[in-house]
Amino acid sequence: MAELPCKYQILREVGRGSYGVVYEAAVTATGLRVAVKRTRCSEPETVEMALQEFWALRSVQSQHRNVLRMSECLLQTGPGLSSVQAVSHRRQQTPRHLLLVESCLKGRRPCAGDDAVSLWFVTEFCDGGNLNDFLLAHSPDPRLHRHVMQQLASAISFLHRNQIVHRDLKPENVLVSQGEAGPELKVADFGLSKVCQGNVNVNQHRFSSACGSDFYMAPEVFEGRYTAKADIFSLGILFWAMIEMITFRDADSKKELLGIYICQGKNLISVGEAMLDNPNLELHIPIKNKKSMPNEVCVLILDMLALNAKERLDAFELEKRIEQLCYGEKRQRSGA
Numbered sequence: 012m013a014e015l016p017c018k019y020q021i022l023r024e025v026g027r028g029s030y031g032v033v034y035e036a037a038v039t040a041t042g043l044r045v046a047v048k049r050t051r052c053s054e055p056e057t058v059e060m061a062l063q064e065f066w067a068l069r070s071v072q073s074q075h076r077n078v079l080r081m082s083e084c085l086l087q088t089g090p091g092l093s094s095v096q097a098v099s100h101r102r103q104q105t106p107r108h109l110l111l112v113e114s115c116l117k118g119r120r121p122c123a124g125d126d127a128v129s130l131w132f133v134t135e136f137c138d139g140g141n142l143n144d145f146l147l148a149h150s151p152d153p154r155l156h157r158h159v160m161q162q163l164a165s166a167i168s169f170l171h172r173n174q175i176v177h178r179d180l181k182p183e184n185v186l187v188s189q190g191e192a193g194p195e196l197k198v199a200d201f202g203l204s205k206v207c208q209g210n211v212n213v214n215q216h217r218f219s220s221a222c223g224s225d226f227y228m229a230p231e232v233f234e235g236r237y238t239a240k241a242d243i244f245s246l247g248i249l250f251w252a253m254i255e256m257i258t259f260r261d262a263d264s265k266k267e268l269l270g271i272y273i274c275q276g277k278n279l280i281s282v283g284e285a286m287l288d289n290p291n292l293e294l295h296i297p298i299k300n301k302k303s304m305p306n307e308v309c310v311l312i313l314d315m316l317a318l319n320a321k322e323r324l325d326a327f328e329l330e331k332r333i334e335q336l337c338y339g340e341k342r343q344r345s346g347a
């Protein structure tokens with residue numbers, strides 16, 4: 012089991028991603044549960060992802076209940092605990108931290124021959140695991156779906172307002188905390204995110220590096236010319252897959268994952284790629300069961316999946332549309 016300064020006590024491993032291991036831990040003084048994610052910074056690419064995650068989480072500290080809260084980030088530069096130091100939440104950076112930035116800019120390993128260089132992210136602990144596993148373990152429930160849609164739209168609108176584009180939205184990158192008022196979602200995994208500097212409009216600011224998870228990527232991301240609207244496309248796929256419970260088996264992990272795809276012979280291709288191949292492609296929503304989705308929700312998802320990003324909803328419009336949808340339903344239920 013990994014070692015951390017005595018401020019935290021590691022309790023158990025809860026998950027593994029491509030670049031790190033996540034532990035449940037307790038703050039020794041208070042017993043408060045936290046999650047600790049260790050990302051090894053052995054290669055420039057992993058350093059870059061860890062730093063992107065740090066910058067994004069630092070810039071939104073504790074400001075939105077549906078965005079994962081980071082309480083601390085620790086940098087370990089050697090095998091012993093004496094080499095662990097907190098990375099400042101403020102803009103000024105320590106020489107060790109700058110070494111990481113430099114290694115990532117110059118494409119060099121942070122410390123030749125040293126595998127112990129790691130960033131430890133201390134965040135709130137989410138006892139419901141990730142949204143993919145959570146949804147697959149529960150039977151479809153329209154009320155839960157509305158909560159998910161409301162919370163995610165609110166989180167993405169907040170991130171875009173703060174000039175952060177996530178670029179890898181999918182159910183595995185959303186965590187769940189079981190609150191008294193129902194599940195509370197936390198957008199997490201900011202390793203591919205971009206924090207835009209200056210006063211830019213994220214819906215106009217262009218990105219060029221194609222990244223994300225295939226089945227969730229917008230058509231324009233495959234072409235390497237896209238804006239924050241790519242996040243809305245990913246959310247549209249997430250909502251659609253969640254409501255219809257459409258899954259596939261991941262070739263590497265063999266895990267069952269939520270996602271939408273188009274069958275081409277024996278191959279499954281993503282909706283984004285299929286739209287690029289055939290700009291007249293008509294999306295049939297819902298695919299499985301006509302009764303599984305009210306018409307307003309189908310229209311909403313279609314507006315999130317528009318091929319032309321300029322015609323696609325932005326995060327602020329999306330948040331408003333979902334509020335209206337939920338308000339309309341409440342009024343219907345109360346007979347007003």
Ligand SMILES: Nc1ncnc2c1ncn2[C@@H]1O[C@H](COP(=O)(O)OP(=O)(O)OP(=O)(O)O)[C@@H](O)[C@H]1O
Nearest residue numbers: 025026027028029031033046135136137140141200
């Ligand atoms: N704050 C947290 N609280 C509780 N569980 C967590 C927390 N963070 C991560 N996990 C669990 O650990 C798993 C691995 O998380 P991690 O962020 O390292 O990778 P991932 O998103 O699954 O994979 P990848 O980084 O390869 O995309 C998650 O799927 C989740 O089940």
